[in-house]
Amino acid sequence: MAELPPAEPGETPSARLARNFSELLQELRVAQAGVQILFAFLLAIVFTDVYAEQSAYVRGLHLVTVLCAAASSTLLIAPAVWHRILFRHRRREEILRYANRCALAGSAFLAATMTGTVLIVAEVAVGGWFAKLIGAATAVVFVGLWFVVPRLLRPDDELPA
Template identity: 45%
Template sequence: MVNEPDPEPQPLRRETPEERADRNLVELLQELRVIQTGVQIVFAFLLGLAFTSRFPELDDFQRDVYIITLLLTVLASAVLATPVAIHRALFHRGFKRRIVRASSRLAVLGLVILAVALNGAVLLVTDVVLGHTAAVGVTAVTSLVFAGLWFLLPWTLRPDRAGDGG
């Protein structure tokens, strides 16, 4: 694998702190809009699952995983939608930078909860289809994938980690 050089560093934006906060909030809300669709799909899948003919056949472990996963999905949805509620309540009061800071933290928390919920769905489905031992193994792998892609990779790409000062 050939290491390609990083592209030329972009010149610093010439924007006021308020303009930067505006841009950051718009970008964050767009990201949340995209992820919220995924949460809604998982939630719909889980809701529908309870009304299938095989649902009564689930054992206690599977029912527990189902309930926990359902509730985590609801919690992820609530946390990921909270930045919108904060913005609606405070946008006209001059707190944009505070809104962006809090919303960014909520987005990370929401992603953590969503990753756990998605892994709960994987655990439930693979437990029903493949059995408990295989389900634990598959879920461990998907947990590592989420941790790597959603948290470790972005952390390694941070400018203060990459040594480029940007």
């Protein structure tokens, strides 16, 4: 089991858990807002005339992107639901450990959702290899900034919980 981040000076273990969980929930609020807006946009696309004219590839890409948004939303909301169900059972440390995993997986699905959305727009706007290049570049930026850079900044002995 990975250790929790160090405590602030004079902070009790219970206060540290509460602070860590509060920080996690605040981070999830930021990500969840983005997922909800993007999910609504993706749902609305289906009801446009332009959507009906798209190729099976674009419609399939759209469906995969919607499923990624649903997975992201599920994973990012789960920690708040767990806390609500388990908060009186003194399981905050365990909830925090698994919530961290959900947050990272939810963020990965959010990156996939955003990449898929950019690729859909690029396919409709320009199509062909250039659209795929735009999609690939978008994926590289998300993976790089959200996952590679933090890994490079973190000491080798600190692995996520």
